[in-house]
Amino acid sequence: MEFKLEAHRIVSISLGKIYNSRVQRGGIKLHKNLLVSLVLRSARQVYLSDPCPGLYLAGPAGTPAVAPPQQPGEPVAGPPPGWGDPPPPAGPAAWPEPEPQPQQQPEPEPERPAESDGPGAESAESVVAVAEDAVMGAEAAAAWSRVERPRGAVTVEGSDVIPEGPRAGESQSVAPPAVCPRKRGAAGVGGGRTGCAMPGSTPLKKPRRNLEEQPAGGEEEGEEEMETGNVANLISIFGSSFSGLLRKSPGGGREEEEADEGGPEAAEPGQICCDKPVLRDMNPWSTAIVAF
Amino acid sequence: MAGAGGGGCLAGGNDFQWCFSQVKGAVDEDVAEADIISAVEFNCSGDLLATGDKGGRVVIFQREQENKGRPHSRGEYNVYSTFQSHEPEFDYLKSLEIEEKINKIRWLPQQNAAHFLLSTNDKTIKLWKISERDRRAEGYNLKDEDGRLRDPFRVTALRVPILKPMDLMVEASPRRIFANAHTYHVNSISVNSDHETYLSADDLRVNLWHLEITDRSFNIVDIKPANMEELTEVITAAEFHPHQCNVFVYSSSKGTIRLCDMRSSALCDRHSKFFEEPEDPSSRSFFSEIISSISDVKFSHSGRYMMTRDYLSVKVWDLNMEGRPVETHQVHEYLRSKLCSLYENDCIFDKFECCWNGSDSAIMTGSYNNFFRMFDRNTRRDVTLEASRENSKPRASLKPRKVCTGGKRKKDEISVDSLDFNKKILHTAWHPTENIVAVAATNNLYIFQDKVN
Numbered sequence: 001m002e003f004k005l006e007a008h009r010i011v012s013i014s015l016g017k018i019y020n021s022r023v024q025r026g027g028i029k030l031h032k033n034l035l036v037s038l039v040l041r042s043a044r045q046v047y048l049s050d051p052c053p054g055l056y057l058a059g060p061a062g063t064p065a066v067a068p069p070q071q072p073g074e075p076v077a078g079p080p081p082g083w084g085d086p087p088p089p090a091g092p093a094a095w096p097e098p099e100p101q102p103q104q105q106p107e108p109e110p111e112r113p114a115e116s117d118g119p120g121a122e123s124a125e126s127v128v129a130v131a132e133d134a135v136m137g138a139e140a141a142a143a144w145s146r147v148e149r150p151r152g153a154v155t156v157e158g159s160d161v162i163p164e165g166p167r168a169g170e171s172q173s174v175a176p177p178a179v180c181p182r183k184r185g186a187a188g189v190g191g192g193r194t195g196c197a198m199p200g201s202t203p204l205k206k207p208r209r210n211l212e213e214q215p216a217g218g219e220e221e222g223e224e225e226m227e228t229g230n231v232a233n234l235i236s237i238f239g240s241s242f243s244g245l246l247r248k249s250p251g252g253g254r255e256e257e258e259a260d261e262g263g264p265e266a267a268e269p270g271q272i273c274c275d276k277p278v279l280r281d282m283n284p285w286s287t288a289i290v291a292f
Numbered sequence: 293m294a295g296a297g298g299g300g301c302l303a304g305g306n307d308f309q310w311c312f313s314q315v316k317g318a319v320d321e322d323v324a325e326a327d328i329i330s331a332v333e334f335n336c337s338g339d340l341l342a343t344g345d346k347g348g349r350v351v352i353f354q355r356e357q358e359n360k361g362r363p364h365s366r367g368e369y370n371v372y373s374t375f376q377s378h379e380p381e382f383d384y385l386k387s388l389e390i391e392e393k394i395n396k397i398r399w400l401p402q403q404n405a406a407h408f409l410l411s412t413n414d415k416t417i418k419l420w421k422i423s424e425r426d427r428r429a430e431g432y433n434l435k436d437e438d439g440r441l442r443d444p445f446r447v448t449a450l451r452v453p454i455l456k457p458m459d460l461m462v463e464a465s466p467r468r469i470f471a472n473a474h475t476y477h478v479n480s481i482s483v484n485s486d487h488e489t490y491l492s493a494d495d496l497r498v499n500l501w502h503l504e505i506t507d508r509s510f511n512i513v514d515i516k517p518a519n520m521e522e523l524t525e526v527i528t529a530a531e532f533h534p535h536q537c538n539v540f541v542y543s544s545s546k547g548t549i550r551l552c553d554m555r556s557s558a559l560c561d562r563h564s565k566f567f568e569e570p571e572d573p574s575s576r577s578f579f580s581e582i583i584s585s586i587s588d589v590k591f592s593h594s595g596r597y598m599m600t601r602d603y604l605s606v607k608v609w610d611l612n613m614e615g616r617p618v619e620t621h622q623v624h625e626y627l628r629s630k631l632c633s634l635y636e637n638d639c640i641f642d643k644f645e646c647c648w649n650g651s652d653s654a655i656m657t658g659s660y661n662n663f664f665r666m667f668d669r670n671t672r673r674d675v676t677l678e679a680s681r682e683n684s685k686p687r688a689s690l691k692p693r694k695v696c697t698g699g700k701r702k703k704d705e706i707s708v709d710s711l712d713f714n715k716k717i718l719h720t721a722w723h724p725t726e727n728i729v730a731v732a733a734t735n736n737l738y739i740f741q742d743k744v745n
Contacts, residue, residue, distance in 0.1 A: 006632070010578055013636055026391035026414060030476055030495045031526045031545055031585075032641050038581045039635065046578075 007047040014040040309743040310690045317736035329732035335399040338723040344394025348378035375464035378413040414477040419468035425461045429453040480530045486537040493530035529589045547584035569616045579631040587643035592652040601646040621667045626697040650725045658717025662733045679731045679738040
């Protein structure tokens with residue numbers, strides 16, 4: 001349970017860092033963002049180590065993150081952290097868990113009532129309490145073994161953490177990543193952000209345009225672009241859902257501590273972060289975040 | 293003079309007795325960001341000490357000549373030259389601001405009366421010449437003393453200009469500007485032992501330059517993957533071997549070090565040696581990868597060892613043994629349980645440097661709360677000292693500090709939760725031959741000396 005809460009918190013913090021890195025002086029720092037993405041990946045894997053049917057509102061059957069075989073000693077078959085979001089060769093392979101086994105989902109469920117106690121329930125995140133399953137110690141340990149992967153493992157399905165979302169989205173024939181942010185943002189504006197101008201909308205637009213153009217720009221032509229375009233895509237993707245992340249979700253209050261990371265960017269408390277139409281458009285990964 | 297060579301071996305052992313010597317910088321509580329020191333480096337003789345700050349300025353201190361009447365007193369460092377090395381720039385094409393912060397300073401070996409140093413920010417390396425002028429020519433024929441041109445027709449007699457002494461003036465002039473070679477942020481520069489070339493490293497590439505040639509450089513390491521999504525590690529530091537001009541190392545964010553030989557191939561993507569310590573699976577956490585990232589790598593003066601600094605420890609490696617370091621020194625292991633908080637407040641990304649003493653018998657690195665740590669490799673003893681204004685009485689001995697990690701806090705100990713994480717010592721330097729250390733604490737530069745008994 002604590003692992004999951006911790007993982008959730010770390011994911012929020014990490015997203016905040018990536019988001020803030022856009023506006024830092026001196027440009028996006030590759031090293032720091034790489035490290036943050038590694039943490040994000042680890043935390044995400046722990047967080048998603050438990051299956052939760054409620055999380056995936058829009059994903060088609062067979063999409064990801066079901067309880068993997070829990071064998072602590074097993075080496076991980078997952079790919080190394082990726083940076084971009086081109087389509088993967090195989091949809092199911094996009095997820096780090098080796099084989100999706102939907103039928104395993106019901107197994108941990110009976111444990112849920114027994115485990116929904118303690119810190120989780122006390123925290124303001126009732127949404128999380130609903131969404132998450134019990135994190136057994138063994139599962140957490142298995143999650144760690146999953147996180148441990150041989151160094152230099154170079155499975156190049158290319159999928160991981162951040163880009164999972166849009167890529168998985170692609171595998172489900174959702175709009176390509178370049179379109180996703182705009183689409184999501186627009187839906188967000190239309191759907192949930194009643195009565196408020198998106199505080200980040202204006203500053204969001206320009207960097208998003210610039211940064212999204214970067215990966216499209218020829219890399220070899222003349223001056224080389226600093227290829228943080230993928231990071232920028234990630235940021236723009238999470239930018240829109242991130243500002244929603246920090247608003248009070250309909251399911252319950254949010255922990256105040258998350259607000260500090262994106263406080264300046266998401267200044268309207270009480271806004272409904274995302275409506276169902278938006279959730280439907282989102283891929284499961286973003287949905288998982290929003291479901292916080 | 294005690295302290296030269298021998299690592300400051302005093303009769304009776306290797307124990308250092310560090311004393312406060314000087315502190316430079318404003319006392320203000322409100323520290324301007326531009327004044328934060330970001331680089332500290334002694335020159336090859338130790339007579340000059342250069343600092344760079346976030347505002348792009350370089351300040352050079354010079355050691356005063358020793359007072360012959362008091363042979364045991366050491367020379368003080370006073371300001372010798374100050375100049376603006378880098379200015380903030382804006383890359384309009386990429387909508388990127390380029391910080392003027394000085395990332396590294398490296399001195400060139402002295403070859404004539406002038407001093408040369410390389411300073412770099414994120415994108416541009418500059419070679420500066422610092423020269424003294426203490427004489428001035430007087431008695432020109434074609435111009436007045438104040439510089440106004442004289443009308444040639446008015447010159448009735450010719451004279452030979454003569455040199456007259458003047459007040460010492462120290463001039464710094466940029467002699468070379470090495471620009472536009474780095475797409476990513478430059479983190480290291482290192483002058484080669486051939487005194488003709490140097491390397492510069494950014495997150496993904498290492499370039500080799502000739503000091504005389506600014507319009508081209510050779511790329512010798514390129515770890516940029518064809519597909520940026522496959523990026524798993526970046527270069528964090530690089531340095532030339534002190535004696536073998538064909539050998540250099542670079543460290544990575546994964547905690548590995550690669551030693552490359554430029555004789556083996558033009559492009560050193562394939563390393564000659566690969567140094568990595570197997571990870572301890574029991575200490576795995578969310579942040580294991582971050583804390584294993586190496587923030588600094590330094591060869592020993594002998595060239596036989598190298599030292600790496602990661603977030604919690606300093607490791608000494610024997611170049612002949614790639615499997616594991618020969619020494620591991622814990623800098624602040626008590627922070628291991630605080631990694632999540634340190635991640636939140638970004639402290640976990642702090643890049644600490646480390647340095648050797650002249651004889652390679654001791655190493656030093658910084659920590660938080662203005663603490664810095666020294667490890668004596670021979671006696672296996674270590675000490676924690678603090679750079680603070682409270683201990684700033686001249687020649688006052690520094691009292692060893694201790695961090696209480698749990699349980700009952702003894703008197704004079706400080707608990708982990710009381711540490712000030714805004715007071716971090718990232719940059720330290722050790723005089724090449726004597727036991728004098730320079731410690732940068734935010735905007736102040738402290739100089740400590742070993743007491744001569």
